[in-house]
Amino acid sequence: MKERLSRKNINMANFSEINSADDVISFSEKNQYPFVIKPRLASGSSGVRIIKDHKELNDFIKSNDGNLEGMLAEGFIDGVMYHVDGLFVDGRIRFIQPFKYINDCLSYREDMFIGNVPLEKDDSTYHLLVETTKQIIANMPATENFAFHCELWLTAENEIICCEIASRTGGGMISFLIEEMSGLNIDKAWLLAECHIQTEDYPAYSDEFLRFGCVCIYHLQEESCFLCQLSMRNLCGKIHFTGLIGDSYQGGEKSGLYLIGYVIEAKDQSAVICIL
Incomplete structure (x- = not known):
């Protein structure tokens, strides 16, 4: 859905598919804090995290033992x-x-x-x-x-x-x-x-x-x-x-x-x- 709409000039936050710690670190380097990371297949805002700084990012990666398969990162919208x-x-x-x-x-x-x-x-x-x-x-x-x-x-x-x-x-x-x-x-x-x-x-x-x-x-x-x-x-x-x-x-x-x-x-x- 996000990929399709992003090609159609619909205003959306920057986003990236995340499957590893390297993926989310790369996203953080290209985008400002804060940003959001959440499961790609979930509902009701379950599993959503707002990452505010580098320490929170490291803590998040450690808490998941580096296993971030099936996640999505996107820019935080104020x-x-x-x-x-x-x-x-x-x-x-x-x-x-x-x-x-x-x-x-x-x-x-x-x-x-x-x-x-x-x-x-x-x-x-x-x-x-x-x-x-x-x-x-x-x-x-x-x-x-x-x-x-x-x-x-x-x-x-x-x-x-x-x-x-x-x-x-x-x-x-x-x-x-x-x-x-x-x-x-x-x-x-x-x-x-x-x-x-x-x-x-x-x-x-x-x-x-x-x-x-x-x-x-x-x-x-x-x-x-x-x-x-x-x-x-x-x-x-x-x-x-x-x-x-x-x-x-x-x-x-x-x-x-x-x-x-x-x-x-x-x-x-x-x-x-x-x-x-």
Whole structure:
């Protein structure tokens, strides 16, 4: 994906395939610190490391006994991360919506929640994200039907940098959020499209979307979890509890593996963000 898009004039961080300590040392010599190293085949931000200096690089190499096969190094982007989710049916985009992360995809490591809120269409960032995502999709192999989840940074210079795109629905509570705010079950609509069953009405953008947001929580004691459900129930369109009563949980393992998730509905986006 990165190799293909880098040849199509899509703004991306410098990157390199890593299979050895020599590979990552070479990358560090050609690129400034900090930089990111992560598994090429993983999900939910698992295994991601931000290397800030030469000492951290050496420590990282030693901690892995020099075995870095299957890794990817890329330049660190100082920006705010957004994601754009949508559905492609019969070769056309039928639904597309940008979202902003509240906290980030590494927040689970500190047992902090991660949230998602939709962007307003009047926001200039909305259009930058949508147009960049369309450009990215246009430069990927043609596919008739697919859902997509695209992650992008917005820098202080108002530049959009592509992180990655996947032909799947978003993880965490994103699919639940989209269904609650728009009525579209992306997974169901995708399946029906693959079966050539066109029964879905694909929703257009609405300001009503802005009354919704979602949150994933990674670490709660059983009592806290129960109280949290009681206090938030009147604000929630969807509660997704993945744990089992009596089991012990020590925090998140990856950003997509949360203990409990909520879709929140409030009077406006300011109220949603205050709840988060």
